[in-house]
Amino acid sequence: MPTTPTVLAIDLGGTTVKAGLVSGVGDVLYQNKLPTLPDKGPDVVIGQIEAALRDVMEKGAFPSLSAIGIGAPGVVDDAGVVKAPPNLKGWDEVHLAEELSERFPGFKVVVENDANVAAIAESKFGAGKQFSEFLFVIWGTGVGGGIILENKIFRGPSGGAGEIGHISIDHQGPACNCGSRGCIEAYIGQRYLSQRTVEKLNAGATSSLPDLVGGDLTKIEPVYLAQAAQAGDSFSKGVLVEAGTLLGVAIAAVMNTLDLRISIIGGGVSAAGDFVLEAIEESVRRHVLKPLRPGIRVLEATQGNAAGLLGAAGLVL
Amino acid sequence: MPTTPTVLAIDLGGTTVKAGLVSGVGDVLYQNKLPTLPDKGPDVVIGQIEAALRDVMEKGAFPSLSAIGIGAPGVVDDAGVVKAPPNLKGWDEVHLAEELSERFPGFKVVVENDANVAAIAESKFGAGKQFSEFLFVIWGTGVGGGIILENKIFRGPSGGAGEIGHISIDHQGPACNCGSRGCIEAYIGQRYLSQRTVEKLNAGATSSLPDLVGGDLTKIEPVYLAQAAQAGDSFSKGVLVEAGTLLGVAIAAVMNTLDLRISIIGGGVSAAGDFVLEAIEESVRRHVLKPLRPGIRVLEATQGNAAGLLGAAGLVL
Numbered sequence: 001m002p003t004t005p006t007v008l009a010i011d012l013g014g015t016t017v018k019a020g021l022v023s024g025v026g027d028v029l030y031q032n033k034l035p036t037l038p039d040k041g042p043d044v045v046i047g048q049i050e051a052a053l054r055d056v057m058e059k060g061a062f063p064s065l066s067a068i069g070i071g072a073p074g075v076v077d078d079a080g081v082v083k084a085p086p087n088l089k090g091w092d093e094v095h096l097a098e099e100l101s102e103r104f105p106g107f108k109v110v111v112e113n114d115a116n117v118a119a120i121a122e123s124k125f126g127a128g129k130q131f132s133e134f135l136f137v138i139w140g141t142g143v144g145g146g147i148i149l150e151n152k153i154f155r156g157p158s159g160g161a162g163e164i165g166h167i168s169i170d171h172q173g174p175a176c177n178c179g180s181r182g183c184i185e186a187y188i189g190q191r192y193l194s195q196r197t198v199e200k201l202n203a204g205a206t207s208s209l210p211d212l213v214g215g216d217l218t219k220i221e222p223v224y225l226a227q228a229a230q231a232g233d234s235f236s237k238g239v240l241v242e243a244g245t246l247l248g249v250a251i252a253a254v255m256n257t258l259d260l261r262i263s264i265i266g267g268g269v270s271a272a273g274d275f276v277l278e279a280i281e282e283s284v285r286r287h288v289l290k291p292l293r294p295g296i297r298v299l300e301a302t303q304g305n306a307a308g309l310l311g312a313a314g315l316v317l
Numbered sequence: 318m319p320t321t322p323t324v325l326a327i328d329l330g331g332t333t334v335k336a337g338l339v340s341g342v343g344d345v346l347y348q349n350k351l352p353t354l355p356d357k358g359p360d361v362v363i364g365q366i367e368a369a370l371r372d373v374m375e376k377g378a379f380p381s382l383s384a385i386g387i388g389a390p391g392v393v394d395d396a397g398v399v400k401a402p403p404n405l406k407g408w409d410e411v412h413l414a415e416e417l418s419e420r421f422p423g424f425k426v427v428v429e430n431d432a433n434v435a436a437i438a439e440s441k442f443g444a445g446k447q448f449s450e451f452l453f454v455i456w457g458t459g460v461g462g463g464i465i466l467e468n469k470i471f472r473g474p475s476g477g478a479g480e481i482g483h484i485s486i487d488h489q490g491p492a493c494n495c496g497s498r499g500c501i502e503a504y505i506g507q508r509y510l511s512q513r514t515v516e517k518l519n520a521g522a523t524s525s526l527p528d529l530v531g532g533d534l535t536k537i538e539p540v541y542l543a544q545a546a547q548a549g550d551s552f553s554k555g556v557l558v559e560a561g562t563l564l565g566v567a568i569a570a571v572m573n574t575l576d577l578r579i580s581i582i583g584g585g586v587s588a589a590g591d592f593v594l595e596a597i598e599e600s601v602r603r604h605v606l607k608p609l610r611p612g613i614r615v616l617e618a619t620q621g622n623a624a625g626l627l628g629a630a631g632l633v634l
Contacts, residue, residue, distance in 0.1 A: 075608065083608075133474050147574070156576020157450050158608075166606055167570040170499075171486045171563065180569070180604045182487075246488065252497070253484040253570050257464070259473020287497045289483055291392065291400075291475075 006063045007316045008056060008107075010049055010070040011308030012114075014038050014087030017045075019052035021060040022313030026125035030060030031309060041090040050103050067108040068100060069315035071117030071308050077159045080111035110315040114308065115162060116153045118266055118301070119146025121311030123153075126303040127264045135254050136301070137164065139247065140222075140267035143185040147258070165189065167250040184250035188243040188269075194220050197239050207235035226272030240272055241279040248283020248298075255288045255296070266301030323380045324633045325370055325424075327387040328431075328625030331355050331404030334362075336369035338377040339630035343442035347377030348626060358407040367420050384425040385417060386632035388434030388625050394476045397428035427632040431625065432479060433470045435583055435618070436463025438628030440470075443620040444581045452571050453618070454481065456564065457539075457584035460502040464575070482506065484567040501567035505560040505586075511537050514556055524552035543589030557589055558596040565600020565615075572605045572613070583618030 004024030011018040013036060020031035034052045037044050053068065074085030080097020097109045112120070119136035122128040128136070128148060136146040143165030147154040154161050165185035166178050173182025174192070186192050198217045201207060209228050213219040228236035251263050263284065265277060281298035288296060303310055321341030328335040330353060337348035351369045354361050370385065391402030397414020414426045429437070436453035439445040445453070445465060453463040460482030464471040471478050482502035483495050490499025491509070503509050515534045518524060526545050530536040545553035568580050580601065582594060598615035605613060620627055 154575075157578075158576055160576035160606070160608060161574065163573045163576075163606055166573045168566055168604060169485060169488045170490075171566045171604075178606055249485055249488045250570075253567075254574055256480045256483045257478065257571055257574060258471075259475055259477035259480075261474075287485060287488075289477070289480055289495055291477060 005065045005317065006061070007065050007313050008053055008063050008068040009309045009312035010053065010068065011117075011312055012036065012045075012049065012070060012072045013308070014073065014085075017048045017052050018309055019049070019056045020309040020313070021056050021063060022309060022317075024317050026310050026313075028306060028309055030056055032056065032059075036088070038088045042088075042094045045088060045091075046094075046096070046099050046103075049100065053104070065108075065316065066106050067316035068104060068110070069117075069312035069317075070096065070100070070109065070111045071114045071312040071315075072096060072111055073114050075158075075160050076111050076113045076116075078155070080109065082111065108316055112153070112312070112315050113146075113159065115144040116146040116155065117311035117315070118303070118307040119148055119162070119264075119311070120153055120314040121303045121307035122264050122266070122301050123148045123151060124314040124317070125310050126307070127299045127301055128262070131262045133258075133260055134262035134264055135164070135251060135258075135260055136162075137247070137251065137263055137265045138267040139188065139265060139269045141190045143189055143247070143250075145254075147254075149258075164250055164254055167253050169246060169249040184247060187246045190222055193222050193225070193239070193243055193269075197225060200235075200239070205235050208233045209236055222269045222272075226269060229272055229275070237275060240269070240276050243269070244276045244279030245283040248280045249287050251280065251284045251298075252287030255284060255292055259292070261292055261295035261297060263298045264301050265298060266303070266307065270300055322382045322634065323378070324382050324630050325373060325380050325385040326626045326629035327366055327370065327385065328434075328629055329353065329362075329366065329387060329389045330431075330625070331390065331402075334365045334369050335626055336366070336373045337626040337630070338373050338380060339626060339634075341634050343627050343630075345623060345626055347373055349373060349376075353405070355405045359405075359411045362405060362408075363411075363413070363416050363420075366417065370421070382425075382633065383423050384633035385421060385427070386434075386629035386634075387413065387417070387426065387428045388431045388629040388632075389413060389428055390431050392475075392477050393428050393430045393433075395472070397426065399428065425633055429470070429472075429629070429632050430463075430476065432461040433463040433472065434628035434632070435620070435624040436465055436479070436581075436628070437470055437631040438620045438624035439581050439583070439618050440465045440468060441631040441634070442627050443624070444616045444618055445579070448579045450575075450577055451579035451581055452481070452568065452575075452577055453479075454564070454568065454580055454582045455584040456505065456582060456586045458507045460506055460564070460567075462571075464571075466575075481567055481571055484570050486563060486566040501564055504563045507539055510539055510542070510556070510560055510586075514542060517552075517556070522552050525550045526553055539586045539589075543586060546589055546592075554592060557586070557593050560586070561593045561596030562600040565597045566604050568597065568601045568615075569604030572601060572609055576609070578609055578612035578614060580615045581618050582615060583620070583624065587617055
């Protein structure tokens, strides 16, 4: 029997719904996984969430606290309304907290944006445990983030805080999907970074990357860049160092604005190796004001795939 | 007799020390001014502050609350230690709150950075009264700022928050004094903006500016740009619109990061005319994420020269 309180946690993704029983010290005592069925509309998806939770309560254990924490894509407002998550069909505005409160009477239900949830996971259980203030950055398909201030997530007035992917590092830079120019995401988000890599290869760069994707450059993704770099490919390493250096410029803007020193980097690309984190750190240090420099640190997130469940639990623990 | 509480306020500048008796509704009931004597070291400057305060208590009135609020240049930490204000000699670290507490026993003394103080003035008495969250920008010699969240100043972990002047809007842009590149201050701070203006004039631009400075282009300052623009000089107007557009890029980074919508612009240049504020606002709107756009507003600060005393009073009211 766990000696700390336990709660229910949901990690709602575009592909799978994960549910878990999580203890107050961050142990996932039981977990399961169901398909999200994202094309079938909110009712079906909420049904999957409910089924996953009921399974935990039957096969796992009933939580000691009547509380459910949920991480969801999209913008989540203070009332637990999920707005326009990119991968869920028909979710313009879904009052997820209310829906689950009705299905689980007596339970406290808290819903939060998934990047914020991952930031909370690092804050409570991961690389951020020792810091009361830091910026969490998720670098994968896009670039997102969460801001921890005084050990709590800073949501902003309407829950949209932490969108650091759309900080422009060059007002005349490449066009971004968001309508602005030079957003850091438009340099280092998965699609953009892959494109830039292919352009460089087409321009004649020497690399082991093409072999990794069987010669089909359209298959190039940051994960292969990481793999090739780890195997010693200096071209791939160079591309990632350049990307990290650019990310550092955007992070520095946040450090200067909020008087912060610590960044924790999660998402697929951050795992490529220490050289990427070092490139980010050096760049942040170069671009912040002098009084901040000695304290600048860029750390790797430690919670990986578990961050979704752990952070969701952290919402109600 | 005032029917609201009154406190003492100090606006410590590089040239003058202003002291005042301020009421809870933002009326300056009495004020005076002494030279700062910035070259004579902290003891002399603190003596001037004390003299100015004693004068208020004698000729003005004794405050109804035993409290002194002080706005000071430089970084100010939570304990009221002033660090390295650029225009005060020998002020590496001066414990100003402690010094004044000793001179005024029984008084609560709160010291805050001057940009933050101006932000507080706008929040309590000025253009920010109706907003619980906004970014205050001071655009003058340099570019600084203060962040108001939930009606309070956000100082950051060590009091340095709001340094938006060193957000880079082009990582390959012009070198800034701070060591970074492309900082917004390196485009629109007084010296940089004047330089850029002179360069354009030397390149043959037609303008009434040279007449305004008697043909001596080294005398060109943003205040003349504002004057010429108001008199219909389209070159000067263009320079200021361009500067405002660039400022908008940096402000947008803050809006995206903190989920904010409102900016309030103070400092000399902001008074040039509505067209500057409109240029900033249009640029902010263009560079923020879509959900923020409808709410974006850029307003002119209303407290001007009084902001220093009013905001200082706001620290202890």
